Amino acid sequence: MTAIDASPSVMGDPDENGRFGRFGGRYVPETLVPACAELEDAFREAWSDPEFIKEFHDLLRDYAGRPSPVTECHNLSAELGFRVLLKREDLNHTGSHKINNVLGQALLAKRMGKTRLVAETGAGQHGVATATAAALLGMECIVFMGEVDMKRQALNVFRMRLLGSEVRAAMSGSRTLKDAVNEAMRYWVAAVESTYYCLGSVMGPHPYPWMVREFHRVIGNEAREQCAELLGPDSNGGVPDVVVACVGGGSNAIGIFSGFADTNAELVGAEPSLGAAVGRQVPGVVHGSMSYLMQDEFGQVQEAHSVSAGLDYPGVGPEHAHLAEIGRARYEPVTDSEVIEAFQLMSRTEGIIPALEPAHGLAWMVKAKDELAGKTVLLNMSGRGDKDVAQVQAILDGDVEALEMMRS
Amino acid sequence: MTVTPTTWKPGTLEASLRAKRDAGQKLLLPYVTGGYPINDWPRLIEGFASVGADAIEIGIPFSDPVMDGPTIQEASSLALGEGSNPAAVLAEVAKTDPGIPLIAMTYYNICFHMGHERFASSLKEAGISAAILPDLPLEEVEEWAAVADEHEIETVLLAAPTAPDERLPRIVSRSRGFVYGVGLVGITGERAELASSALEMARRLKDTTDLPVVIGIGVSSPEQAAEVAEVADGVVVASAIIRKMLEGGTPEDAISFVGELRAALDGV
Ligand SMILES: Cc1ncc(COP(=O)(O)O)c(C=O)c1O
Numbered sequence: 001m002t003a004i005d006a007s008p009s010v011m012g013d014p015d016e017n018g019r020f021g022r023f024g025g026r027y028v029p030e031t032l033v034p035a036c037a038e039l040e041d042a043f044r045e046a047w048s049d050p051e052f053i054k055e056f057h058d059l060l061r062d063y064a065g066r067p068s069p070v071t072e073c074h075n076l077s078a079e080l081g082f083r084v085l086l087k088r089e090d091l092n093h094t095g096s097h098k099i100n101n102v103l104g105q106a107l108l109a110k111r112m113g114k115t116r117l118v119a120e121t122g123a124g125q126h127g128v129a130t131a132t133a134a135a136l137l138g139m140e141c142i143v144f145m146g147e148v149d150m151k152r153q154a155l156n157v158f159r160m161r162l163l164g165s166e167v168r169a170a171m172s173g174s175r176t177l178k179d180a181v182n183e184a185m186r187y188w189v190a191a192v193e194s195t196y197y198c199l200g201s202v203m204g205p206h207p208y209p210w211m212v213r214e215f216h217r218v219i220g221n222e223a224r225e226q227c228a229e230l231l232g233p234d235s236n237g238g239v240p241d242v243v244v245a246c247v248g249g250g251s252n253a254i255g256i257f258s259g260f261a262d263t264n265a266e267l268v269g270a271e272p273s274l275g276a277a278v279g280r281q282v283p284g285v286v287h288g289s290m291s292y293l294m295q296d297e298f299g300q301v302q303e304a305h306s307v308s309a310g311l312d313y314p315g316v317g318p319e320h321a322h323l324a325e326i327g328r329a330r331y332e333p334v335t336d337s338e339v340i341e342a343f344q345l346m347s348r349t350e351g352i353i354p355a356l357e358p359a360h361g362l363a364w365m366v367k368a369k370d371e372l373a374g375k376t377v378l379l380n381m382s383g384r385g386d387k388d389v390a391q392v393q394a395i396l397d398g399d400v401e402a403l404e405m406m407r408s
Numbered sequence: 409m410t411v412t413p414t415t416w417k418p419g420t421l422e423a424s425l426r427a428k429r430d431a432g433q434k435l436l437l438p439y440v441t442g443g444y445p446i447n448d449w450p451r452l453i454e455g456f457a458s459v460g461a462d463a464i465e466i467g468i469p470f471s472d473p474v475m476d477g478p479t480i481q482e483a484s485s486l487a488l489g490e491g492s493n494p495a496a497v498l499a500e501v502a503k504t505d506p507g508i509p510l511i512a513m514t515y516y517n518i519c520f521h522m523g524h525e526r527f528a529s530s531l532k533e534a535g536i537s538a539a540i541l542p543d544l545p546l547e548e549v550e551e552w553a554a555v556a557d558e559h560e561i562e563t564v565l566l567a568a569p570t571a572p573d574e575r576l577p578r579i580v581s582r583s584r585g586f587v588y589g590v591g592l593v594g595i596t597g598e599r600a601e602l603a604s605s606a607l608e609m610a611r612r613l614k615d616t617t618d619l620p621v622v623i624g625i626g627v628s629s630p631e632q633a634a635e636v637a638e639v640a641d642g643v644v645v646a647s648a649i650i651r652k653m654l655e656g657g658t659p660e661d662a663i664s665f666v667g668e669l670r671a672a673l674d675g676v
Contacts, residue, residue, distance in 0.1 A: 017547065025548055027516060029475045031568040031590060033545045034575070172481055173471065185474045190594035192570060285517045285543070286472055298493045299521025300471040 004264050010328050011213075011261035011319070018206020018289075021325060023318035026205040027285050028185075035192045040207040042112050047214060052107065059103045060218060063136065064093045066100075068219075070226040070378070075349040080369055083376040085230070085240060086352070087223045087256060089383060096355065096383030097219060097252045098129040102198060104215035106133035109196035116140040118191070119198045120170075120184040122149055122177035122248065123310035123357070124156025125383055126200030131165035133198075141165040144183040146176040149309045156387055174303040177248075177313045181287050201249025202317035205288030209317050213254045219380065220259020227378060239263040240378040246270045246360040247278065247331060248310050250317035252382035257329060265378075267329035269320060270360040272339075275304030277316040278324050278331035284315075291318040307336040307395070308356035308388075334363040342366055343385065343392060355383035356392070421463060421509040421538045421562045421585035425620040425642070428462055434673040435586075435622055435642025436633075438649055438666045439465040439513070441483040442501070443492025448659045450500045455663035457506035460670035465540065465644060466501060468494050468514035475542040477597025479647040482654055494518055498534040511538040511564065511585070516552075519544075524552050528559035538562035538585045546579055553582065564588050567613060569605040576616045586620035589613050589640065591627055598628035598647050602635050610640035630672030637676045645669055 018024045026036055046052040060066040068091050073084040089097035109117060117134050121127030127143040134141035143160055147169045150157050160167050170179040188197040202209045228238035243260050245253035247269035257267045271279055277292040284293030286301050294302040294314035304314045323329035339356060342363035347353045354362065361379045365372060394402035425435055438461050440452045456464055469484035469492050476484070501510060512531050519527040519541060531539060539561055544552060546565060553563045562584035567576055570593060580587045591606035592599070606623050613621040623636045624644025633643045652662050
């Protein structure tokens with residue numbers, strides 16, 4: 001293994017301008033600058049208040065069901081030839097890691113005296129989590145979702161409505177996650193005084209990439225302890241050799257990476273091959289921060305394509321761009337068909353139906369089987385697959401009509 | 409890209425606006441989307457100038473315009489759909505000779521991707537003297553603005569109603585050309601009534617600076633333009649002009665609407 005910079009400053013706090021290396025910042029319309037500054041102050045204050053932290057951890061435990069277990073996959077390990085561990089974020093309330101961030105932000109919004117949450121969603125998992133927190137804390141909630149995604153993830157649209165939220169279709173551009181973010185930002189620009197923007201990943205203007213990471217840090221912290229116990233000191237000091245996560249905006253990956261950044265574990269992010277912002281390494285600015293961004297020769301943002309609505313995003317959180325640039329993490333592409341294979345493999349061998357997003361992580365592991373032989377690999381199982389079974393059924397049945405309906 | 413406008417020198421947006429303001433004229437800055445309507449849009453530049461525009465904002469369409477409402481979004485996406493791109497827009501602008509300053513309005517990624525040096529020199533070559541980048545606020549602007557200053561491209565900053573008082577002097581002191589007061593808390597688009605925040609913004613800025621104070625966003629009609637100009641030095645009008653054409657009006661209809669705006673401002 002090549003030398004890994006495991007100094008504690010890796011994945012430390014961003015600088016005073018919200019930068020991780022050269023990435024990050026606060027590229028927002030002037031109207032939003034004071035709101036971002038106010039949010040930064042409120043977060044700094046809350047995050048150093050033991051009472052806020054206790055309130056957050058109580059909710060994570062009593063409401064979200066944390067800690068989530070680490071499961072050793074004996075069958076899959078036998079099949080693949082390396083030791084596979086899963087961090088079970090799929091077992092959280094609402095079915096994915098998204099609830100961690102949302103509970104943190106909703107508590108903060110309440111503390112700031114805001115009465116309404118606005119959010120964007122891709123697969124619907126962040127939208128459902130936000131709608132859930134809004135119901136719990138008695139707040140109004142509006143979720144923007146690309147029209148294409150509303151079809152792909154119709155059940156999540158119904159869930160959000162059932163939870164008392166309003167779901168609004170984003171009709172512009174590719175009508176997927178990027179456009180939902182545009183609409184949510186436009187809404188926020190107009191309603192900034194009463195409304196809290198509950199961003200769903202480690203992206204957007206400072207302080208979001210940092211704050212969202214801090215709320216997801218619990219994934220990595222728990223996993224570090226659980227691995228130490230499970231693996232024992234003789235197995236690489238109780239640390240897995242490789243930590244894998246899928247990367248859309250990058251929140252579940254940042255969450256689990258943060259627990260292992262100061263170890264010798266290799267950190268690997270799996271990106272959809274047609275949504276591989278980090279893989280392409282072209283820097284750009286959209287949605288409030290500088291990061292890697294899929295764009296054409298003129299700087300127009302390109303549309304990502306992925307079987308998974310949650311990863312259908314042309315950008316990536318700025319800290320991932322930084323981790324890639326300094327070589328602390330690597331990012332690998334996987335194709336839709338490799339993902340569908342992995343989705344079935346996990347279901348068949350372990351009795352765990354994964355969401356299509358974390359199936360990207362497994363798809364990379366299958367591809368990298370030789371390189372991983374004999375190692376211990378921890379995969380962040382960021383969500384469960386219930387939301388995706390209808391889509392996968394249509395794909396496997398070759399049901400063109402159903403797929404058309406879901407895609408456009 | 410060789411024709412350079414002859415009647416004014418690039419980099420003189422501020423001088424031009426100040427001179428007119430000081431002579432008692434209210435300033436009119438209409439907006440054109442580069443590439444919409446396809447083929448006709450360059451004609452709007454000289455057309456607007458001929459009916460009394462004092463400077464023209466030329467939008468270089470961007471795929472993800474977060475400060476824009478449905479009207480500008482639609483014009484941008486129609487233009488992009490027809491293949492509009494920054495180089496083509498600038499090449500067309502270079503062929504015009506409106507005799508008034510031109511201002512490029514786009515999002516930062518267009519500038520960043522081209523490179524600061526190249527973007528600044530491309531604007532200058534096209535005869536454009538200023539730039540508005542609405543997603544590049546004060547805290548992020550310096551790297552670009554320093555390069556722009558060197559090339560005599562004036563970077564106009566926005567000031568919004570949400571800014572605390574202490575922020576306004578810092579914005580106006582970095583702003584070149586004029587200061588763009590955001591008329592309301594929201595994105596571009598027409599409103600039935602002028603927001604009270606527009607007058608409030610104009611007053612706060614007038615109390616802060618001697619730079620020309622121009623209010624835009626939500627200024628939708630000749631009446632509203634006149635109302636804001638009671639306090640502000642001038643107005644930017646965008647969506648109301650573009651909508652005329654999206655709803656089937658000709659470029660001549662848009663030009664005559666700009667003439668109506670001029671007349672209303674002259675009555676102030
Ligand atoms: C289960 C699951 N994993 C991952 C993601 C992608 O988000 P991120 O990259 O921020 O973890 C989503 C987004 O919807 C998701 O639902």
